Structures are given as C-alpha cells and as structure tokens.
Amino acid sequence: MITKQHILQKTHYGLKIFAYILRQYYPKETVLRVSANKCRPTYNPFSKHQRKTLQIKIVNHCATYIDLEDTIYKGDVFDFAQLYFKVDTDTELELLLKINDTLHLNLETKLSRYSLRQAYIQKYLDMIPDTKWEPRFSYFSKNLYNLIPSRTIGLLDVYQMLTDTSRKYRTAHLRKLSSEKEQKEYKKKHFDYVTFSGVFTRRNNNALRTHSKLLTIDIDGIPNATELMDIKKILLKDPYFPSQLLFMSPRGNGLKWIIKIALDEVSHTEYFQAVINYVKETYTIQIDTSGSDVSRGCLLPYDPNP
Template identity: 35%
Template structure:
C-alpha cells in the first residue's frame, strides 16, 4: 500500500488508563503503518480470542494504544482541543456480514481509511470533513444520515464527540484512498422536545436592528422569564459561538447571563468555555443561531420589518432569524430555508433534498423552467418532479425583486449560464486521451477512475488547457500529490494536440 500524506495529525495515548494527557502526536501515515504491519498484533490477537469479559476489558484498557483522531488535544475532552485535524472516525459495531459491509465502505467516495476493529467484529472508518470544531457535530449527524440512507448502516453515536478516542488495531488488509472526497455536508436534527410547547410564547418586538440591541433584548427576556436557551451542551456551544462571532470578547458577559439560567452554571467553567470558543471561532455560526435557539424556547423575535399577510413588507426572515435581502446570499438563504422545510416534512437530512453545491448553482444560473432546472448538477428527473415546483417560484420572485431576469454580466457567470461546455474536434480528442490516461492510472493503482479526477475536472482541463504544473494546481480536485504523480502526463497530452499560442 502506498502511504498517504502526513497533513493529518492527532494526539496519541499509550492506553485508556493514560489517556488524560497525550504522550505525543501521530500522523495518518503512522496510524496506517501501526495497523497494517502489526505493531500491536500480539495484544490484538489476545483481545480477539478472549472469551472472558474481565480479561477482555483489562487488555483493551491497558494494552491497546489510541488516538484522538479529530485533532491535537492538551487533554482528552472538548475543552482540550487545540487544532481540529479535519478527520472524523466512523465506528460500525457487530457487523454481521463483514466482507459485504467492508466492500460497501471501500467503494464509497468518502472513505479515506477503513480497517477491522480491535475486537475483530466491527469496522473503523475515517472520513475527511471540514476542520472545524463548530461544525463537527453537524457533520457527524449528516454522516449518520448518509450511511443509513445509502447503506442501511447504523454508526456508533459516540463518534459525534470531537474528543472520541480511536483504539488502534491490526489489519493487514487495511484500506486507504488518499484521494477520497471531503464530506462537507451538515445536518442538525430538530429535537422538538426541547421546545417548551406548554409555555406561552414571548413576542419580542424589536425597534432597531443593531446586533447588540438584539442580543440584549433576548438576554433580558431570558433572565426575566428564567428561560434557559443554552439547555444541552450542543446549544451552549452554539450560542457561545454566535455571541463570539457577533461581539467577540464583548459577548462574554452575555454568555454568562444566559448561562446563569441553567441550574448547573459555574462561573469559572463558563468563562473558560467562552475563552475557548472565542479563540477558536471561525465565524461560521452567526447571530441567527442565537435567534433560532431563542425561538426554540418560545422567545419569538420580530424584526422592525417582517413579512405580513397582506404583503406590505418585502424583507423575509428565515427560520434562524436571518433577513434574506435581494442579493445572491439572500437567495441562497431562501433556498436553504425551503430545503429545510422539505427535509423536515420527509424526515430526511437536508442534503438528501439538494446539496449546498446544487443550491449555489441555482443562485448562479437562476433557472426559470423545469428544463433549465434539470440541467443543474445533482438534479435528475425524479427531483424535478419532487422539488421544481417548490424552488422555481422562489427563484422567480427573487429575480423580480432584483429587477432583472439575467445574471450579472461578468465572464465567469456567462460561462456558468451554459449547461455544458461545447468541445471542438481537437478538444474531443484531448478529452478521450485524458480519459484513457485516467483509466490506465486507476488500473495501475487499483482505484476507481473518479478517484484520479472527476468528469468536471476533466472538462475544465480540456476547456482551459493548462500548460504547466502550477496552472494544474488551480483546478479543483488536483492537489500537489496528484500533480506530482501524473501532472506531467496531462501537460504532455495537451502539448501534443495543441501548439503553443
């Protein structure tokens, strides 16, 4: 097996008894080496043949090393996370048909690494995700839905913990696809029970839209009515990130005031948590999240302008309290809102309706008809029948607000308005040559052809005809490893068919 790159690093611990603080850092190459070449084979063999539960647990806790796969930690809990690795582990326990399940996983485009669990009856998989603590939980839930919907596989819910430990193992047949895709979908299941259905809804009518004013009014209502909008660790974290994104360190006092409504409030712990969140915040969670959690707990925020039944106002408020203005970002929020509504109605993850990439393409191409809708990536006839009637009116209304049915005239958007790039004779020849190259490389490495590069990348290469490796690096799906591997062959094929300009 060719080892992958070592850009993914995480903390290493000798065993579960010594897992309070890490001994050192490990990279993905070292993890694969330990598992494949049997560095702990003797202990794993003892574990797998043990029929005594007490003996099994003793070996497991004292002999088997582990890593916190999702990052570098100073201590093995979420507070100790220093740097997210961009990886998440997937545990599948008590697999009935191991070979069949393993084959499914290793055929999946998102499986980076997969191997037999230490006990021998399960599978551990590794998936690349966005390297962010703030979206780790949502990415876990999206993966949970992904495996259930695509393979009828239930994954261990403990994997949602960013500090979850991965016990190392022995498997000479460990699988690795260095070019696996990054899973970037997010999903947060709505837990209706968290909403106080019996409580009277508090209508908070704002007189201004200053962000700190909005926060102050929500906090005042929370304190006045003793409403804990931070109930549950997930809510506490997300509310903290929302305050940090909006006010920075100035949000600390509001975090304390909201947290005091929780019976388990501890001032020092709350202060440490806010510092931790503020230091590591990437801005992906905004004020809208605070408004959303207030709404879940019966504090309904009404902005100075909102949609009325008679249609007098034109500003639309999304489910997380974000105002959708007449620009491309506003349209994306409106489409996301509709996607969430449909997903909840069908009880599926939102990305099963449409991915973020498809929503972005809707914003760029602004389809007007079912035929144009069908041309979008990720949209087939079935989805046209299911969803076009819901999304096309939103796009149509948006274009009316914009006062134009055309995209802004720039070079990139004009290219995107064409459903497909039309190849000339020489480009068709290059397309075929590069497909043959891709097939040969995939066979040499025992990989799926799309792991080498996808059709969209292939089309872009043919269209723009890069003339050196630096230009190749600009293409999505081609990183330094791939360019070093076969970039020269791509350039040679281009130069053989097209003369230098």
C-alpha cells in the same frame, strides 16, 4: 429523495430499465427472457456487431450486464442507462431523475434539506486542495486511561502502527476472551490510541488545539466476517466520503472508518450526525452514536490489511 435502491425496488432490480431501453431499439422483439437470476442473451444496441451477445443477470439485488464478445460493455443497470440517456453531468442524481421520469416511477423528487446541505458541504470539500492538506492528530501511548498525548502524528504513522506485527499478540489475545466484559476491560488497559479529529493538550473536548478535518465512524457488532467485508467494500466505494483510512476494530467485529470533513458551515457534532443519517439511509448500516465527541479516542489494534 431518489436513490439507486429506490429505483431498483420499483423496477424489479433494474430489469424493467433494461427492458425499456431495449424496446426502443427492437420494438418487435421479445427483448428479455428471464430464467432464474439471469436472462437469455439478447441484442446489444450499443455494439457494432448487433448480435445476441448481451448477458443480463441479477447480482446482489441489482441487474448487471456484459457483452459476451465485446467485454468493454459491462456494468450495472445504471451504467447501461447512462449509455442510452447520455446524461451530461458529474452527479448521478440527474440520471436517476431521468429514469424516474421516463419510466413513470413516481418516486419523490424533491430534495430534502439534508441532501441540499450535503451538496453545499461537498462543494467546500472539493475546494480543499489535497496537496496542502496533511491532517495531524494526537497519539496516546499505553492505554485508554492515559489522557496526556505522547506526540502528534499523521495517517501514515497510524497505517504503519496498524500493520506492525508487534500488535498481533494483544489483538489475538483480546479476540480469544470469552465475554464482552472481559474484552472491554482488556482493550482499555492494553491498547494505545489516537484522537483522529485533532491535536489536544489532553483528551478532553475543551482541550482541542487544532481540528484535523477527520471524522471517525464506528461500525460495531458485525459477527459475520463475510458481512463485514461487504460493508468494507461499500464504504471504500462511497462517492461522497472518500476513505482516508479504514481498518478492523480491536475485537474484530467492526470497522473504524476515517473520513475527511468540512467544518466551514457545520460543527463537528452536526457533521457526525449527518454522516450517520447518510449511511443509514443509503446503506441501512447502523453507526455507533457514542462516537460524536471531538475527543473520541480510537484504539489501535493489529490489522494487516488496512
């Protein structure tokens, strides 16, 4: 399937797309002069003034642009391509196909069965009225060894719990422990938790009363704080899975991503696997595959910025 990443790889971060579009307007000009990671200012064909005010540079392996005088013109190479091709669609796929065909990139255009299924699922997701959807799930006090829920709560309750400074001490203490074994034992004994995917009579896959239409995705083992923040920004901008809640893991080296799912056509486990495949293929991010159980418990640390 065609993705933005595939196109960027075939077009030198998108510079070839800029060059193609600019040549259509200025066939006798040298439209791009590259120096280091940016180009010298060139003409902006979409601005009225028609001066060399278009600044193109590469940011995070993607060509971006801004008009130095008319800053309403800014974005990445795909935004610029949309100005030219004027693709009338709610999805980005048609634009990517147009770029592929026009620039003769010869990328595979056949949609996979996975992609078709994702589109079908998304159709049902869009039909769920958000105003009537209030997910509820079980809360378990004390520690991970407690299998009987204390009460049923919602996302706002968890948000308030995460930001409560009473959790700060145990979270900080956990992260100071020197060994991974010590950390695992401590968090099992000292953190309460929820089962985001539903309401249970006890924490067991066979004790599910109602599914919440929520799925928990664990991303662990990211020791670099900068990389962790980059992943957080990526997930928040994902076009297919709007984040219902996103917060730091208890040990501070991972994220808990809570998203909305539809179970009309697939099971909880199948959807979990589909999301893993999607995240891996789109962002090359590895997901903890042990979290596929519907009764998976999610520990609640202190996070001032969920």
